[in-house]
Amino acid sequence: QDAIDRKEKRSETFKTAVHGLEADTPPLKTEELGRRAPQWVRDNLVTMCMRCKEPFNAITRRRHHCRACGYVVCARCSDYKAELQYDGNRPNRVCQECYIFLTGHKVLEDREGKHKGILEKGAAEVSSRSLLCSSLQLLDKNGKGGTRGWFVIPQDDPLVLYIYAAPQDVRAHTSIPLLGYQVRDVPQRESRHLFQLAQSRQVFTFVADTEELKRRWMRAMARSAAGITHPEEEEEDA
Secondary structure (H helix, E strand, O other): OHHHHHHHHHHHHHHHHHOOOOOOOOOOOHHHOOOOOOOOOOHHHOOEOOOOOOEOOOOOOOOEEOOOOOOEEOOHHHOEEEEEHHHOOEEEEEOHHHHHHHHOOOOOHHHHHHHHHOOOOOHHHHHHOEEEEEEEEEEOOOOOOEEEEEEEEEOOOOOEEEEEOOOOOOOOOEEEEOOOOEEEEOOOEOOEEEEEEEEOOEEEEEEEOOHHHHHHHHHHHHHHHOOOOOHHHHHHHO
16 A cells, blocks of 8 residues: 555656646647747656656666756756757756757667766676675665665676665666775764665765675775776775
8 A cells, every 4th residue: 555655656656747747837838949048947846857757766877857848857867968948058957858849859779878877787687696685775865765776796797786676676777986095994882783884975874684794885885996807806905
């Protein structure tokens, strides 16, 4: 019942966003795209990308705004640039639909494949030949909540952390390139085994089930962050 309620709520917020969120601000007409600044859809009124309908959450996708239509979209659906007349014909981030309309260019199939193919690895297959895999929790920015998932560092892609919602998922939600990150230990709080990945202002905080599992993940991530892809390389560096 809880799953049904959340699904219905998500559908309603999406419909609200699509059919206009500001009663006094009509949506842009197609011919106005790029010529007039759009009314941005507010982040808190949508739970999913307004183009591909993939849900936003702490793991999968960050929210972005298309500068042409004002929709809230994910990074994959807004990885395009188009010149907008209202902004002095300077290139701005736009969604795929607005990019096609404004430029007349078609999106190449190999470009779409590049975005989708990176994560097209089944969890069970990758886990069977991984450097390390287990369930972890990734906390949100305020550290009070988070999303539990299945985390894998594959043997054939040892510098990347793949994140699945469940151990049998056929597709990863997202991935984190580990090279260059620092691995930090976090003092134990409330019997939680915490550690972090940090690079510049980007910080990911994880919770492991046990202290031993936490140490194993810290060692594995530290190796990947240092670019060590084989055990013998670690021995030589030592």
